[in-house]
Amino acid sequence: MSILSALAPALLLGTPMADASPRAIAALDAWRAQPDARADDPRLAQPLTRAEAERAVALLSADRMRTLAAHYGSAVAERKLTIGDKTLRWESKLFGDAAPGHRSLWISMHGGGNTSPEVNDQQWRNQLRLYAPIEGIYLAPRAPTDTWNLWHEAHIDALFQELIDAQVAVNGVDPNRVYLMGYSAGGDGVWQLAPRMADRFAAAAMMAGHPGDASLLPLRNLPFAIFVGGEDAAYDRNKLDAEKAAELDRLAAADPGAYVHMARVYPGLPHWMDRKDAEAVPWMATFTRNPWPTRIIWVQDDVPNDRFYWLKIPNVAAAKRGDTITASVSGQTITLSGTVPAGTTLRLSDRLLNLDRTIRVMVNGRQIHAGKVTRTARAVIESLRERLDPGSAATATLIVG
Numbered sequence: 001m002s003i004l005s006a007l008a009p010a011l012l013l014g015t016p017m018a019d020a021s022p023r024a025i026a027a028l029d030a031w032r033a034q035p036d037a038r039a040d041d042p043r044l045a046q047p048l049t050r051a052e053a054e055r056a057v058a059l060l061s062a063d064r065m066r067t068l069a070a071h072y073g074s075a076v077a078e079r080k081l082t083i084g085d086k087t088l089r090w091e092s093k094l095f096g097d098a099a100p101g102h103r104s105l106w107i108s109m110h111g112g113g114n115t116s117p118e119v120n121d122q123q124w125r126n127q128l129r130l131y132a133p134i135e136g137i138y139l140a141p142r143a144p145t146d147t148w149n150l151w152h153e154a155h156i157d158a159l160f161q162e163l164i165d166a167q168v169a170v171n172g173v174d175p176n177r178v179y180l181m182g183y184s185a186g187g188d189g190v191w192q193l194a195p196r197m198a199d200r201f202a203a204a205a206m207m208a209g210h211p212g213d214a215s216l217l218p219l220r221n222l223p224f225a226i227f228v229g230g231e232d233a234a235y236d237r238n239k240l241d242a243e244k245a246a247e248l249d250r251l252a253a254a255d256p257g258a259y260v261h262m263a264r265v266y267p268g269l270p271h272w273m274d275r276k277d278a279e280a281v282p283w284m285a286t287f288t289r290n291p292w293p294t295r296i297i298w299v300q301d302d303v304p305n306d307r308f309y310w311l312k313i314p315n316v317a318a319a320k321r322g323d324t325i326t327a328s329v330s331g332q333t334i335t336l337s338g339t340v341p342a343g344t345t346l347r348l349s350d351r352l353l354n355l356d357r358t359i360r361v362m363v364n365g366r367q368i369h370a371g372k373v374t375r376t377a378r379a380v381i382e383s384l385r386e387r388l389d390p391g392s393a394a395t396a397t398l399i400v401g
Helices: 003-011 022-032 050-078 117-130 154-171 185-196 217-221 234-254 276-285 377-386
Strands: 080-083 086-095 103-109 136-142 173-183 203-207 224-229 261-266 295-299 324-330 333-338 344-348 359-363 366-371 396-400
Touching: 022 050, 050 080, 050 154, 050 377, 080 154, 086 117, 086 154, 103 117, 103 154, 103 185, 117 136, 136 154, 136 173, 154 173, 154 185, 173 185, 173 276, 185 203, 185 217, 203 276, 217 234, 217 295, 224 234, 224 276, 234 261, 261 276, 344 377, 359 396, 366 396, 377 396
Parallel strands: 103 136, 103 173, 173 203, 203 224, 224 261, 333 359
Antiparallel strands: 080 086, 086 136, 295 324, 324 333, 344 396, 359 366
16 A cells, blocks of 8 residues: 555545535646646635535645655655754664554654763664554654754754654654654753644653753643653752643643643652653553644744644744744634734634634734635645645635734
8 A cells, every 4th residue: 555545535634525626626636737836826726615625635735745755765764854954863663564644653852962972872772772652653863963952952843844744755654643752851852842843743751851941831732741750859850840740730720621641750760760651652642633723822932933733923033932822713713812923824724613604813802804714725735835744734824913
């Protein structure tokens, strides 16, 4: 079975669709057949029905899959990706026999940090042996640098984004079943990366790391696990991790159904937890990502991002650390509050609300839209060019603010 044929059912959103309009799909097929197809082609702005939009997602995802499979083929074979002057290398193991398109991906970050390359290399090799999911690609990357913050420097986000895309395109990973974990300095990385990339992962687990200044608010829709030895007192890891666990308890109590988490402070254990933390793996495996949650909380970190779930901001360079947007959907009403910059894009789908009906948008108490929003192939193309992530591909967009 090919990757594309295995993925085909998953690329169609919702229930089985009725036949799409031959005219709309014919126009899209004509555009796809052009060797120099342009995203500003007016055919891509034609209104689509829900069935046509679902068909467009399937067709355009398959196209993008082929393009990126060719683009990343050699990188995956060589097990390294380079952006600018930073290279991410990795080793991996395959567990189970899930079909292409249905495989999980476990990104597991090593410890070490501000030490010699030789020590970090040893930590990298050790990380490959630590955990073993029943199914999936267990992948241990080697940090591109040997700094103290090796897993949450600014280049990591983009490298991980490309790493996920490459594994989806070449190795048949399901974008809804990508998991993040890390030990020690790798745990530091989980504390920082999980909140700012929460929309990419199905679950995350932090082992023996220091939380630093991480905000837990963006973890609302990301199941999160905390593991630390009760005697792991260096840098107050045991104390601070326990405090973060208590904070998650409070968040979950105040927001029923959100902030799913587990926490283990193992009495008497030091920094090394004798592999007890491996209980994270079966717990994480029970979760799949929901790319269209009806409530999200986006807090910008010191490394800002321009897209989070179904929101996108126009100028990431203008984002400030701590900028927060709370967004929710109730029926056909979208409500945004907080720091909502002008030009913010709502990335919409029938998986979030009914695009055949009027949509009302409120921003900081002011109604800024009441009407329908058109589905277009252009919205799908823009989503897939940002990420090879068919399940989170928008079929319509609305600019607000």
